[in-house]
Amino acid sequence: MIPIPFFSAQRLSRPLLLSRVPAGFPSPADDYVEGSLDLNEHLVAHREATFFLRVQGHSMSGAGISDGDLLVVDRALEAGHGDIVVAVVDGELTVKRLWRRGARVRLVAENPAYAPIELKDGQELAVWGVVTAIVRRVR
Amino acid sequence: MFALVDGNNFYVSCERVFEPRLEGRPVVVLSNNDGCVVARSQEVKALGVRMGTPWFRLRDLARRHGIVARSSNYALYGDMSARMMAVLGRFSPEQEVYSIDECFLGMDGVPGGERAECGRRIRAQARQWLGLPVCVGFGATRTLAKLANFVAKKRPAFGGVCDLAALPPAELDALLDGIDVGEVWGVGYRGAPRLKALGIGSARALRDADPKWLRRAFSVTLERTAAELNGTPCIGPEEAPARQQIMSSRAFGAYVHDLAGLEEAVAAYVGRAAEKLRRQGSLAGAVQVHIRTNPFKEDHPQHQAGLVVPLAEPTDDTRLLARAALAGLRRLYKPGHAYQKAGVMLMDLSDARRAQAALFDADRGNPVLMRAMDRINACWGRGTLRLAAEGVDQRWRMRRAMMSPCYTTRWAELPRVS
Numbered sequence: 044m045i046p047i048p049f050f051s052a053q054r055l056s057r058p059l060l061l062s063r064v065p066a067g068f069p070s071p072a073d074d075y076v077e078g079s080l081d082l083n084e085h086l087v088a089h090r091e092a093t094f095f096l097r098v099q100g101h102s103m104s105g106a107g108i109s110d111g112d113l114l115v116v117d118r119a120l121e122a123g124h125g126d127i128v129v130a131v132v133d134g135e136l137t138v139k140r141l142w143r144r145g146a147r148v149r150l151v152a153e154n155p156a157y158a159p160i161e162l163k164d165g166q167e168l169a170v171w172g173v174v175t176a177i178v179r180r181v182r
Numbered sequence: 183m184f185a186l187v188d189g190n191n192f193y194v195s196c197e198r199v200f201e202p203r204l205e206g207r208p209v210v211v212l213s214n215n216d217g218c219v220v221a222r223s224q225e226v227k228a229l230g231v232r233m234g235t236p237w238f239r240l241r242d243l244a245r246r247h248g249i250v251a252r253s254s255n256y257a258l259y260g261d262m263s264a265r266m267m268a269v270l271g272r273f274s275p276e277q278e279v280y281s282i283d284e285c286f287l288g289m290d291g292v293p294g295g296e297r298a299e300c301g302r303r304i305r306a307q308a309r310q311w312l313g314l315p316v317c318v319g320f321g322a323t324r325t326l327a328k329l330a331n332f333v334a335k336k337r338p339a340f341g342g343v344c345d346l347a348a349l350p351p352a353e354l355d356a357l358l359d360g361i362d363v364g365e366v367w368g369v370g371y372r373g374a375p376r377l378k379a380l381g382i383g384s385a386r387a388l389r390d391a392d393p394k395w396l397r398r399a400f401s402v403t404l405e406r407t408a409a410e411l412n413g414t415p416c417i418g419p420e421e422a423p424a425r426q427q428i429m430s431s432r433a434f435g436a437y438v439h440d441l442a443g444l445e446e447a448v449a450a451y452v453g454r455a456a457e458k459l460r461r462q463g464s465l466a467g468a469v470q471v472h473i474r475t476n477p478f479k480e481d482h483p484q485h486q487a488g489l490v491v492p493l494a495e496p497t498d499d500t501r502l503l504a505r506a507a508l509a510g511l512r513r514l515y516k517p518g519h520a521y522q523k524a525g526v527m528l529m530d531l532s533d534a535r536r537a538q539a540a541l542f543d544a545d546r547g548n549p550v551l552m553r554a555m556d557r558i559n560a561c562w563g564r565g566t567l568r569l570a571a572e573g574v575d576q577r578w579r580m581r582r583a584m585m586s587p588c589y590t591t592r593w594a595e596l597p598r599v600s
Contacts, residue, residue, distance in 0.1 A: 135202070
């Protein structure tokens with residue numbers, strides 16, 4: 044039996060070719076290039092625990108999150124103060140910034156038109172996942 | 183030592199991950215064509231709704247109790263299953279996926295004193311990473327692990343983890359005394375009445391019955407089941423009793439890199455699974471195919487994926503099943519990976535005799551023509567010859583009026599967050 048860390052991350056180590064190669068001059072380093080870059084590797088740390096969600100509305104516009112953006116959400120991460128999270132509020136999924144001071148917990152919109160959601164005493168914070176990236180196509 | 187990890191009300195739980203408002207509400211998932219109940223939430227079980235109840239008979243009850251129904255969303259369940267199996271597979275170098283929502287894990291490497299903690303970690307990780315509730319049962323044999331899982335699920339005091347091997351003998355006896363013999367893996371509700379008539383009513387009674395008598399009065403299989411209850415492993419992964427799903431999967435002797443090699447393996451697994459299917463007189467409504475690299479070779483690029491391909495009509499025809507499985511495989515395969523394992527699972531099983539009765543009721547035509555058609559179809563693949571009225575593409579026949587979006591497999595259907 045191989046001991047497995049609780050949150051064993053799936054990472055791929057691949058040699059990358061980052062230096063520019065002058066045209067017409069074959070670089071010996073080319074032999075070490077193993078394939079093309081895969082955005083999944085860059086954006087997804089825990090493949091099984093990562094989900095893509097679509098943003099609806101403007102409550103997080105101040106954080107650079109716009110209507111229609113695609114969020115990369117990692118459920119393997121523990122949410123901390125300051126993280127942008129997807130939380131369950133009244134049975135619905137909502138994206139907000141997590142604010143934490145001692146026992147006080149708020150889910151804060153980044154848009155003055157939206158009031159922060161303050162969790163009441165005894166009300167448990169239900170974090171669905173932590174937002175780790177925002178993907179937006181521009182055309 | 184084995185662990186059996188099983189997703190609680192798996193289909194319902196998958197729906198709830200993306201629709202949290204369904205948490206705590208009675209939810210059912212319906213079969214292909216929205217026919218009958220194939221999954222029930224705890225709240226629905228408490229209302230006394232049985233598996234297989236036709237949906238139309240539930241309408242009244244549904245209105246009164248606010249039961250929410252969903253059409254089966256195989257794309258979603260298949261993807262969540264592949265994710266869950268990948269997470270669970272990292273807890274042991276030996277994993278046997280037994281059905282879409284359960285797997286055995288070899289636990290020989292975990293010291294006895296750490297098993298319960300390991301079980302709690304498995305539960306916690308499945309819950310956090312995937313939002314799925316699972317239960318974990320430990321036992322010296324697959325049959326005992328399965329029974330332990332049953333206890334973990336049904337007795338809240340165990341907190342979702344039960345290690346039968348850690349119980350003192352007297353407590354184990356008392357526990358097995360209280361479990362209906364029909365709950366024992368491989369006995370089921372078919373075998374239970376005869377056993378009970380002969381005085382074997384509980385799991386404990388079966389364990390303690392005379393093995394020779396069991397073999398004489400019943401079968402070698404039941405003798406083996408009793409031996410397993412006594413802690414002697416004698417049911418391998420291949421002899422696992424079939425249920426609503428039939429699984430055929432195996433690790434390769436050497437890594438397979440190319441699609442052709444995987445196709446060969448998957449076709450062979452379909453063949454084996456289809457044989458079992460026909461032997462138990464069932465038809466499959468969907469085929470799941472999965473492939474994976476070796477998760478313990480961390481320096482290899484990793485790929486693990488599964489896909490469920492629903493069939494337009496339930497079938498036990500090897501070629502139709504293989505065609506579906508291979509179509510799925512081609513979508514999963516990624517070049518540049520060293521695959522270590524592949525498997526197929528026949529799902530959504532129904533009784534072949536009932537399906538045939540319906541066929542002949544619908545068409546009281548010419549039996550000679552039907553036989554000729556069967557023979558031609560037997561040579562060239564089912565559906566080669568069929569009535570023009572059936573149409574070329576029968577997908578429209580699948581009624582799935584209450585299907586949730588394919589949250590994890592289609593860009594256009596991602597979950598919305600505001």
